[in-house]
Amino acid sequence: MKNGVNGSGLRLLIIIGEGPANDDIKYLEEGARQRGHLPLVVSWHELSVALDDRGPRLCAGGLPLAVDGIIHQMSTDALPGLTVLGAVEDGIAHLNSTAAVLRSADKFATHVRLAAYGVPTPDTAFCPGDRELRIFARAYGYPVVLKQPDGARGSEVALARGEDELIAKAESIRGRGRPLLVQRFVAEAAGRNHRVVVVGGRFVAAVEQTGRPGDFRSNGPGDVCRPVTLTDEEVAVVERTARAAGLDLMSADLLRGRGGPVILETNSFPAFGGFGHVDLRDPILDLIERKAAARRAGTGVPLAVPGRRPVPRKGLAPFVPPVPPAPTVSSVSSVPSATSAEGLPAAKASPAADVVRVPDGSLTSGKPPAGGKSPAGEESVTAPD
Ligand SMILES: Nc1ncnc2c1ncn2[C@@H]1O[C@H](COP(=O)(O)OP(=O)(O)OP(=O)(O)O)[C@@H](O)[C@H]1O
Ligand SMILES: [Mg+2]
Incomplete structure (x- = not known):
């Protein structure tokens, strides 16, 4: 293996959240080791950055940490950790930039970006209050989907079949903030989602996820995943989604709508669960190896699929606010009626795991850097987007 310092394996920093590493991380760590790399799993709580006239220097336990790549x-949930990554990401090969991760965590910002790149998404409105929710829900036609802009695991996603239900459910999921998204319901995909992994701009694998009977959501407790084949059109849409999102390592939620695929959201580190039919470690490790090699060569990091400019929105009609409804009956109904009921499941806890503590003194995952120099900041790199 000719990847890292002295032609040996890469010193790979794998940054996790609070608590021990989960099974996905342990599996990735084992895969990295099998390839001859030197993985070091560290919680972001252990990381700091020292900035001086030589630039930002990544530290763990207060001591400089020399690494060739970061996953x-x-x-x-790890904003201080993203601050650390943001400070050093121009100087160290890494998967998923801070900016791309932050955008991906924001469902509405993601929709805006995807729409600009010509990726189909359901009509969605960002609403500061009930007045706007009512207006856009009528425009889309009931039932509509209501969600928190940054929810996860379906726990803050609800279906409203009429205005009273809309306002009641808005109140119940509003706990963490007033603005909510109201979205056109893709009724034909009720209870069924395609979770698709794309690495380095290339489609890797997909599973179909189905939820509990009677629930329009495909995720949450009791959901089931099975491998699924995507059409060429769907593959093209998810690869375009990854380019638009700027994510090296992404999973996207794809619904099979009547008019073709629509993308619901992107996630920046796909859970491996459900993907037992494919070794997700291979494309991930291939990509960080390519990125580290490109950085050493000073050539930048080409994604497998070249980036594209946003699709020009020629011919897009100017926005016209929906006409307020007549006082009697609700006026707009352009969406097919609902096919499923909904029961709100409790949020599922994330899997727990084992932090590997950074050893005191030796902080370079066991391998001294060549010539005692940190590779951080050594070479310039071309942004992948
Ligand atoms: N507009 C929609 N039309 C049909 N079904 C929807 C729609 N929005 C959400 N759903 C269903 O609800 C599920 C959860 O919604 P979404 O993926 O937006 O949020 P989340 O599950 O909270 O986020 P995450 O998948 O990151 O945990 C989707 O997987 C899908 O099955
Ligand atoms: Mg989702």
Whole structure:
């Protein structure tokens, strides 16, 4: 293996959240070791950055940490960790930039970006209050989907069949903040979602996820995943989604709508659960190896599929606010009627895991850097997007 310092394996930093590493991380760590790399699994709580006239220097336990590549599992539950990554990501090969992760955690920002790149998404409105929810729900036609802009595991996603239910459910999921999203319901995909993994701009694998009977949501307690084959059109849409999202390592939720695939959201570190039919470690490790090699060569990191500019929105009709309804009956109904009921499941706890503590003194995952130099900041890199 000719990847890291001295032609040996890469010193790979795998950043996790609070608590022990989960099974996915242990599996990835084992895969990295099998390839001859030197993985070091560290919680972001252990990391700091020292900035001086040589630039930002990654530290663990207060001591400089020399690494050749970073893979991480962080999202908005690890904002200080993302600050650390943001400080050093221009100088170290990594998967998933801070900016791409932050956007992906925001469902509405993701929709805006995807729409600009010509990726089909359901009509969605960002609503500061009930007045706007009512207006856009009428425009889309009941039933509509209501969700928190940054919810997960379906726990803050609800279906409203009429205005009273809309306002009641808005109140019940509003706990963490007033603005909510109201979205056109893709009725023909009720209870069924395709979770699709794309790495380095290339489709890797997909599973069909189905929820509990009677629930329009495909995720949550009791959901079932099975491998599924995507059509060429769906593969093209998810690869475009990854380019638009700027995510090296992504899973996307794809619904099979009547008019073709629509993308519901992106996630920045896919859970491996349900993907037992494929070894997700291979494309992930291939990509970080390519990125680290490109950085050493100073050539930048080409994604497998070249980035594209946003699709020009020629011919897009100017936005016209929906006409307020007549006082009697609700006026707009352009969406097929609902096919499923809904029961709100409790949020599922994330799997727990084992933090590997950074050893005091030796912080370079066991391998001294060549010439005692940290590779951080050594070479310039071309952004992948
Ligand atoms: N507009 C929609 N039309 C049909 N079904 C929807 C729609 N929005 C959400 N759903 C269903 O609800 C599920 C959960 O919604 P979504 O993926 O937006 O949020 P989340 O599950 O909270 O996020 P995450 O998947 O990151 O945990 C989807 O997988 C899908 O089955
Ligand atoms: Mg989802």
